[in-house]
Amino acid sequence: MTENTAIGKYDIVDELGRGGMGVVYKAWEESLQRFVAIKMLGDQLVQDQTVVERFLREARAVADLNHPNVVQVFAVDTFEGRPYFAMEYVEGESLTDLIHTSQRVDPKRAVRIVREAAAGLAAAHAKEVVHRDIKPDNIMMTKHGGVKVVDFGIAKVDDPDSKLTATGMMVGTPNYISPEVCLGQDVDARSDIFSLGIVFFEMLAGETPFKADSPIAMMTAVVQAEVPDIRTLNPDVDEEMRQILSHMLHKQREFRYQGCQEIIDDLTAYLEGNEPPYATAAMEDATVAMHRPDIAADTVAAGAPQPIVKPKSAPRANRAGQVGWVLGLLLIVGAAAGSWYYVEQPPGDVGREGASPAAQVTDEVVAAADDGGETATGVAAALTGLEEQDNAAIPADAISSTPVQQASQNAGQDGFAQDPLQVEVAVLAEQPSPRTAPAAPVEIEPPPPTGPPQLVVIASGDPSISTVVESVLEGALLAADFEVMDESFFNDLRIGGFNADLAQMGQSVRANGGDVLIFADVRETGQRTLSFYGRSELQILANLQVRALLLREKRNLGAPWLASLEYVPLNASDTAREVAEPIADELVERLQAITQ
Secondary structure, eight states: OOTTOEETTEEEEEEEEEOSSEEEEEEEETTTTEEEEEEEEOHHHHTOHHHHHHHHHHHHHHHTOOOTTBOOEEEEEEETTEEEEEEEOOOEEEHHHHHHHHSSOOHHHHHHHHHHHHHHHHHHHHTTEEOOOOSGGGEEEETTSOEEEOOOTTOEEOOTTOOSSOTTOOOSOGGGOOHHHHTTOOOOHHHHHHHHHHHHHHHHHSSOSOOOSSHHHHHHHHHHSOOOOHHHHOTTOOHHHHHHHHHHTOSSGGGSOSSHHHHHHHHHHHHTTSOOHHHHHHHHHHHHHHHOTTOOGGGSOTTSOOOOOOOOOOOGGGHHHHHHHHHHHHHHHHHHHTTGGGOOOOTTSSSOTTOOOTTOOOSOOOOOOTTTOOOOOOSGGGGTTOOOGGGOOOOGGGOOOSSSOBOOOSTTSSSSOOOTTOOOOOOOOOOOOOTTOOOOOOOOOOOOOSSSOEEEEEEESOHHHHHHHHHHHHHHHHHTTOEEEOGGGOTTOOOOSTTTTHHHHHHHHHHTTOSEEEEEEEEEEEEEEEEETTEEEEEEEEEEEEEEEETTTTEESSSOEEEEEEEOGGGHHHHHHHHHHHHHHHHHHHHHHHHO
């Protein structure tokens, strides 16, 4: 579509922007002598009848909204086979422009903007329309000082007779999506509330709370990472405003504001100099729950979120199943990331400093005691209760601040087979033995090596990943002046898959003079088909585990490394290198620590 071209009765004046769903034009409606904005579905989506039907259905639903804080939709139609809708043209600037100009918006002004935006969303939610893409770009500041929520192009309309909007479809903009979107869950009004909370935070701090350099890392941060204390970023924010913001950004939607009217009531009370009732009640209930974990539900103030009661540590027998469930949850996160191509992303929002790499599983692990200590940091509050058992502290080398999460070293807890080379020794009290008891054979250990340790790196699994990982690990070891042996000269070596025959590999390596076995294994966990812009491509989901085994001591050199991977043939090598390089750096550091 070019300038001065007509779409029906509308004359195109200018192009306002483009995104994953389509293009927006500024147009002139001659009959009513007014400017309008026209959003037209993109060429790449027109052939998908499901998308077309949803676009038209949801546009008609938004056209039914009539509120001063919601942009008005005038008409819904098709032109040359392409669906579009004409809506009110808002003269003014977007909230993005205001944030970029001001860096930080005055807190009282930010409160008023959020209250008006919440009023517009409340009207949409009353019609069972969920926006799903709340961000500064979609909040307009009119030239008369008003606020309008715009661009309901990917809105979700609650229609029990329609199957067009499927659970798990990733829609929204990375920095502003809610945890439930990241987890592939169905969304409701509370998802918009979380996104509006991110906008509120950005107005106050000048930046969004979560940062990452890739979709999967961003979703991990949204679900897992703590929201920074806004008062450390903006000292002009008082405690009551912080409480309101925290209540909007609660990870669990059950403990968030349950509707936009509650936000409006709290912000109005705040502007009038009173305590925000809902946020205050939530804080009080959280305090009571912390000191009274046995509190009854009927003692909680009406209308306030229920307190979180931390469960006691799970029985040891259930730990393996719990960790397996965690890994499954991470795969759900990865599945949602596969739909990221469907997201409209503003330039510059993703890829700021402090980012986590694409294959990061989580950022940190915190041990907790059975007596109600801190719960293990995991994937949001969904993992509450995964605490370490019997006050057992996690070894220092099991906590990694590097891009790749180290798996638990305890046998049976990381979802992988128990290490056959790791041996527990029970110390028994000396007791007299019968005279007839045969003497136990004594194994004589060979003398320790006099030269530098001989290392062997073995990789197994998908060659497009495993060969690159092996090359990166060997390259880092050679660069650090370690002796690396070539396993191709071991005639009796049989490589197993994902810890299979690991003991036999270790015996073979040791018999050939090796001291340390570094074993990297790639296991495929699933596949999905990505469809975008008329193309389809197969994406592979896999887990990578790397273990370093000290063969003489029969133990691991620290905790294994575990990472999840998502790749297509074109980026398999880059993905493998991105994951392997930080592992190689840590491997070298561990080996240097025991050889110096």
